Amino acid sequence: MKPEKKSNLLKIIALVVVVAVAAAVALVFFGGVVQPTSTTRVEEVRIGVLTPLSGGAAYFGEGQKAMAELMAKKVNSEGGIKSLGGAKVRVIVADTEGKPEVGKAQAARLINEEKVHLIIGALHSGVTSPASIEAERAGIPWICETSSHPELTKRGFKWFFRVWGHDEIFARQYFELLKDLQQEKGVKFNTIAFVSEESLFAIGVRSEWEKLNLDPNIGGYRVVARVNHPSGVKDLTSEALILKQANPDIVLMVNTPIPDAILWTQTLKRVDFFPKVLMTTGGFSFKAYIDGVGADSNYIIGRGAVSMDMFTNRPAAKEVYDWFTRETGKEFHVYVATMYTAMLVAIDSLERAGSVEPEKLRQAIADTNLPAEKMVLPWQGVKFDSTGQNVYAVDPMSQIINGEFRIVWPKSSRVIEPVFPAPSWKERT
Amino acid sequence: MAQVFSSHRTGVPSTVVERKNMIPAISPTIFLNLLFNGFFLGSIYALVGAGLTLVFGVTRLVNFAHSILMVSAMYFTYYMWSVLGLEPFLLLPVSFTLFFIVGFAIYRFLVKFVVDKPFSSQVLTTLGLLLIIQYSIVMLWTSNTYTVNSPWRDIVFRLDGVFVSLPHLATFSATLAISVLLYYFLKNTYTGRAIRATAQDPEAAKILGIEPDYVYSISLGLGTGLAAVAGNMLAMSYSIDPYIADVFLVMAFVVIIMGGMGNYMGAIMAGYIIGMIEVFTAFLFMPLLKHAVPLLLLILILIFKPEGLLTKRLRD
Numbered sequence: 105m106k107p108e109k110k111s112n113l114l115k116i117i118a119l120v121v122v123v124a125v126a127a128a129v130a131l132v133f134f135g136g137v138v139q140p141t142s143t144t145r146v147e148e149v150r151i152g153v154l155t156p157l158s159g160g161a162a163y164f165g166e167g168q169k170a171m172a173e174l175m176a177k178k179v180n181s182e183g184g185i186k187s188l189g190g191a192k193v194r195v196i197v198a199d200t201e202g203k204p205e206v207g208k209a210q211a212a213r214l215i216n217e218e219k220v221h222l223i224i225g226a227l228h229s230g231v232t233s234p235a236s237i238e239a240e241r242a243g244i245p246w247i248c249e250t251s252s253h254p255e256l257t258k259r260g261f262k263w264f265f266r267v268w269g270h271d272e273i274f275a276r277q278y279f280e281l282l283k284d285l286q287q288e289k290g291v292k293f294n295t296i297a298f299v300s301e302e303s304l305f306a307i308g309v310r311s312e313w314e315k316l317n318l319d320p321n322i323g324g325y326r327v328v329a330r331v332n333h334p335s336g337v338k339d340l341t342s343e344a345l346i347l348k349q350a351n352p353d354i355v356l357m358v359n360t361p362i363p364d365a366i367l368w369t370q371t372l373k374r375v376d377f378f379p380k381v382l383m384t385t386g387g388f389s390f391k392a393y394i395d396g397v398g399a400d401s402n403y404i405i406g407r408g409a410v411s412m413d414m415f416t417n418r419p420a421a422k423e424v425y426d427w428f429t430r431e432t433g434k435e436f437h438v439y440v441a442t443m444y445t446a447m448l449v450a451i452d453s454l455e456r457a458g459s460v461e462p463e464k465l466r467q468a469i470a471d472t473n474l475p476a477e478k479m480v481l482p483w484q485g486v487k488f489d490s491t492g493q494n495v496y497a498v499d500p501m502s503q504i505i506n507g508e509f510r511i512v513w514p515k516s517s518r519v520i521e522p523v524f525p526a527p528s529w530k531e532r533t
Numbered sequence: 534m535a536q537v538f539s540s541h542r543t544g545v546p547s548t549v550v551e552r553k554n555m556i557p558a559i560s561p562t563i564f565l566n567l568l569f570n571g572f573f574l575g576s577i578y579a580l581v582g583a584g585l586t587l588v589f590g591v592t593r594l595v596n597f598a599h600s601i602l603m604v605s606a607m608y609f610t611y612y613m614w615s616v617l618g619l620e621p622f623l624l625l626p627v628s629f630t631l632f633f634i635v636g637f638a639i640y641r642f643l644v645k646f647v648v649d650k651p652f653s654s655q656v657l658t659t660l661g662l663l664l665i666i667q668y669s670i671v672m673l674w675t676s677n678t679y680t681v682n683s684p685w686r687d688i689v690f691r692l693d694g695v696f697v698s699l700p701h702l703a704t705f706s707a708t709l710a711i712s713v714l715l716y717y718f719l720k721n722t723y724t725g726r727a728i729r730a731t732a733q734d735p736e737a738a739k740i741l742g743i744e745p746d747y748v749y750s751i752s753l754g755l756g757t758g759l760a761a762v763a764g765n766m767l768a769m770s771y772s773i774d775p776y777i778a779d780v781f782l783v784m785a786f787v788v789i790i791m792g793g794m795g796n797y798m799g800a801i802m803a804g805y806i807i808g809m810i811e812v813f814t815a816f817l818f819m820p821l822l823k824h825a826v827p828l829l830l831l832i833l834i835l836i837f838k839p840e841g842l843l844t845k846r847l848r849d
Contacts, residue, residue, distance in 0.1 A: 160776050162676035302821060333820035336780050338577070338771065341570040342815030342823070345563055362678045363772040370770070374689055374698050375566070396680035396772055 146191040146460050151176070151450055152214035153443075154207055154225025154235060157199035160336055160361045163392065164227060168249070168443040169197045170432040172224065175447040185451070187458035193451070196220060200231045207231035211238040221460045222247065222469075224446045227439060228360075229253035230304035236264050245453075245466045249446035250439050253308040257491040263462075265469050265488050267445045269497035271305075274407055275312035278356060278383050279322045281405070281501050281513045285381075285524045293353035293380060293525075296325035299343070299368075300358045301335035309358040309385060328352045335361055340371040348377035353525075355379040362387040366396040373400055373529055380525035381405065391435050394507055401507065403526035407499040408438045409509035413519045414482050414500070424480045441480050448478060449486055482517065559817065562694040567812050573701035573770075575808025576708035577763055581781055582788030582800035583712065584759030590795030591732045591752040592648055594655050598639075598662040600778040600785060602757050605666060606632055606764030607773045611679050614768075620683055621769045622703055628761040636757025640750035648749060663778070670775040680772045700769035707766060711759065712801050719797070728752055732795065784824075787831050793841025803842060806830075 153172045155165035176193040184190040196218050200207035207226050214220045215238060222245040226232045232251035239246040240261045248256060248266040252274065257266055286292060296317060300310040310332070317323030329350035331343045347355060359365050365387030372378055382404050387393055389408035394401045415422035424444060428436050449472050454460070457468035474486040476496075484496035501513040503522050512522040559567075585599045606628050613619045613627075639662070647658045688699040719725035730738040731748040739745055771777070788807060792799030807827045815823040834842065 158671070158676075158776070160774070162671070162776065163678065163774070166676055331820055333815070334824055336777070337823075338780060339570065339574050339811070342567060342812050343820050345566060345816060346820075349563065363774060363777065366678070366680060366772045370686075373687070374696060376691075376696070392678045396678060396682075398682055 146185075146188045148192045148194050149185055149188065149454055149460055150218060150220040151193060151195050151447075152211075152218060152220035152223040152225070153195055153197045154200050154210055154214070154223060154231070155197065155227050155443075156202040156231075157197070159202040160363070161202045161227065163362065163390075164437065164439045165199070167432075167434050167437055167440040168227065170434050171428060171440045171443040172197065172447055174428065174431055175444065175451070179451055185454045187455050188460070191460075193454075200226050200228070200235070202228055202231065204228075204231050204234050207235040208238060211235040215239065215242045215244055220244065221454075221462075222450060222465060224249055224443070224450060227251065228303065228305060229256060229308060232256060233304065236261065239263055243462050243466075245462065245469050247446045247449055247469065249442040251305070253304055254312065255308070257493040261492065263466055265449070265472075265492040265494075267449055267486055267494045267497065268442050269499060270493065271309045271312045273497075274385070274499055275309060275316055276322070277407060277499065277501055277513070278313065279316050281383075282354065282381070283322075284513065284515065285522060289524050291380075291525060294326055295328045295350075295352045296323070296354040296356065297329035297331065297347055297350055297352035297379075298327070298356050299331045299333075299347070301333055301337075301360060301364060303335055303360050305360060306335070306358045306386065310356075313356050325354060335359070335364060337364065337367065340364075340367050341375065344368070344371040344375040344377060347372075347379075348375050351377075353380045355382050357382065357384045357388075358386050359384070359388070360386040362390055362392050362396070365393050369393075369397045369400050369404075376529055378403075378526060378528050382526065389509075390437050394504060394509075399507060399532075401504045402532075403503065403505070403523050405501060405503045405512065405522070407501050409502045410436055410438050410441060410481075411500075411502045411509035411511050413502070413509075413511040413517075416519065418482070420477060421480045421482075438481075444480050445483075445486065448474065563816070565695045567816055568809075569695075569697050569701065571809035571812040572705050572805070573808070574811060575805035576704045577767055577781075577804075578784055578788050578807050579712070579801040579804025580708055580759050580763035580766070581785045582792060582804045583715075583797055584756035584763070585785050586789040586792060586795055586800040587715075587759070587797055588753055588756035589789065590797065591728055592644070592749045594644060594648060594753075595652075595659065596644075596753070596756065597656065597659040597782070598666065599659075599756065599760055600782040601663045601666045602632065602635065603760040603764040603767070603781060604773070604775065604778045605635075605670070606761035607768040607771075607777075608670065608674070608679075609761075610765050610768040611681055611773055614681050614683060615679075620685055621681060621700075621765055622685065625707060625762060625765055628765040629758040632761030633754040633758040635754075635761075637750045637754035639757070640746075640753040644753060645746060645749070667775050667778065674775075676774055676776070678772045678774045681768050683769065686769050698770070700766070703769070704766040707762060708801075711762060715755070715759075716798070724748075724751060784827070787827055791827075791831055791834055791842055793843050796841060796843050799841055799843035806842075 155168040156162055157165045172195045176195040180192045184192045198210035198214055200210055214223060223239050224247045226235050227250045229251040232248055236246045240263050246264050250268050252268055252270045254270045254272045298310050298313060300306040317325055329346055329352060331346050333343050384404055384406040385408055388404055388406050425436050453468040453472060457464045470488055472486050472488060476484050483498055486494050487496055489495050500511045500517050502509040503512045505520060510520040511517050581603060588594055588596050610621050610624055613624055647654045685699055690697050719729060727743045727748050730743055731745055735745050788803045789800050792803035810827050811823045814826045
């Protein structure tokens with residue numbers, strides 16, 4: 105290399121170094137100034153909502169979208185976020201299609217293009233899991249409304265909060281109910297079968313049930329069948345025949361899509377099998393399920409249903425229920441309720457933070473302490489532990505009796521005597 | 534009780550699961566129940582596949598909108614039942630005729646313009662049609678799940694543990710009747726012969742005075758009519774939402790490839806084979822594998838007999 109060229113190259117390198125050092129110094133000294141602070145006027149707060157608006161779970165997502173938008177409308181009509189000078193809340197809803205890869209891409213879009221200040225989502229555990237990584241990387245708070253897979257709050261994420269409970273907590277309820285009701289009714293069950301479809305949620309629930317059953321103090325029932333089938337199936341006769349031949353006393357069944365829940369019920373009736381107790385979660389917890397199978401839905405026990413019993417002596421919660429059904433004409437299902445709670449946490453946190461700066465907002469969410477009176481579901485409130493999990497979410501167990509979800513457990517909340525064991529199909533006619 | 538399941542179905546600690554047999558015992562009663570169920574499921578696949586393959590055999594058009602037309606027929610059945618109280622069984626000829634006209638119109642107003650165009654244009658057109666119909670349904674009736682709660686649905690004939698439900702029996706009977714009628718139509722009527730002639734050589738058929746557009750529109754009408762019959766039958770035993778089309782589309786393609794693209798009888802046979810495989814795989818091995826095994830079989834067929842199980846084409 106010629107000396108002249110060498111000296112030019114050195115000059116360029118020196119220039120680059122000087123510029124880089126100057127930029128770094130400027131960032132250190134002035135960085136805080138360009139970031140939004142509590143004194144910055146905020147025109148609007150953008151809340152990204154990730155939910156399935158197409159695909160098999162669109163019914164759930166449509167309700168969630170309606171609730172999020174209704175909440176924003178209500179806040180805006182009452183003067184917006186007061187601590188932000190009346191900033192309006194804008195909800196930007198993105199469709200996950202119930203697919204992990206779509207949810208992840210939509211989360212990235214909400215963060216990078218829509219510049220949302222926080223995200224609420226994404227119903228399916230299988231979608232929330234990869235999509236929330238985008239928010240964690242970007243340093244944007246994520247309030248998980250529904251996804252109940254236990255691992256979600258065990259990842260050590262700093263920006264992830266879950267208002268709903270998780271399946272470790274919920275799974276235990278099933279065994280506690282079984283124990284309580286057997287004692288109460290003087291019956292003893294020995295055998296159990298587990299049924300699930302293949303979503304991350306269903307697999308999570310089933311593995312928690314199976315883990316608990318291994319403990320003789322909690323479960324200890326002899327497993328006589330396990331039926332894991334694809335979701336969105338056209339026929340379940342073979343699966344129902346497996347159950348009929350195994351003849352378990354207890355069947356624990358998790359199925360997310362409502363059509364699957366309807367098909368299971370119709371098929372069990374066709375093969376003429378109903379266990380002494382059928383306990384479910386997922387698609388069985390919706391009014392559309394009861395509408396689909398009518399009286400055949402009776403005696404199924406499960407969690408996650410919105411029962412009118414929840415509103416007894418809780419007029420504020422009933423008001424929310426009435427307001428939503430009146431304004432939208434949609435079913436107020438449990439995912440609508442969790443979306444309401446997540447929006448409540450978001451708005452409360454924004455008010456307390458008085459800022460849309462991510463760290464301040466994150467801290468405000470972490471400090472959330474909402475009382476039971478503000479809850480639409482019969483929770484004790486919302487308060488997050490160090491993993492971001494709400495410690496107050498509970499889910500009472502209900503039984504379908506005369507075509508309605510009626511709370512039967514815990515006993516303190518019971519409003520009607522449970523039918524236990526359930527009658528067989530023949531005994532019902 | 535232990536013979537009912539085996540640990541290969543479970544993957545959980547063996548202390549909990551008794552391992553006596555790897556394959557569950559199958560009593561004659563269970564076998565018959567599975568067999569009858571295989572006939573039902575096979576009928577649906579056969580009807581959906583036969584319609585799709587008929588259209589392909591004649592027009593060389595891969596109709597991605599086929600399954601959503603079936604779902605539209607399910608909605609039609611639901612509304613006729615819920616509003617007018619008409620039983621799905623009685624609607625069968627109405628559904629077929631109405632959707633024949635729909636298929637005919639789809640050809641005349643849409644497909645006609647792409648039938649000679651490259652494959653990509655055809656795919657985009659029919660895929661576009663699928664999305665338009667699917668989201669129109671979502672806009673009109675949301676994503677709610679609907680069920681035909683007809684008292685007929687719950688009628689089950691039982692004998693010594695063997696059961697056949699009325700909707701399943703009706704589906705099988707209708708499939709059998711329609712397959713035979715359509716076969717007769719294609720073999721023995723002028724239009725049927727014109728369809729086969731066009732499938733064999735469109736240019737030669739044209740020289741002989743057969744108008745391709747007429748044949749193509751009749752074919753699309755017939756294919757759509759078959760999809761409607763499948764939808765009509767399915768509405769009695771399956772709940773309805775806009776997205777169940779996706780569930781059937783994949784299997785319809787497996788059926789027509791397995792049966793030999795464009796082979797009407799091949800599609801019906803493949804429909805029953807897949808129905809049986811699904812039902813027996815789920816019971817004997819693992820429900821999770823029931824969709825995978827037909828796909829595995831498809832791969833083997835593509836390797837060893839790529840022309841499909843039946844090589845005799847519609848045109849022959």
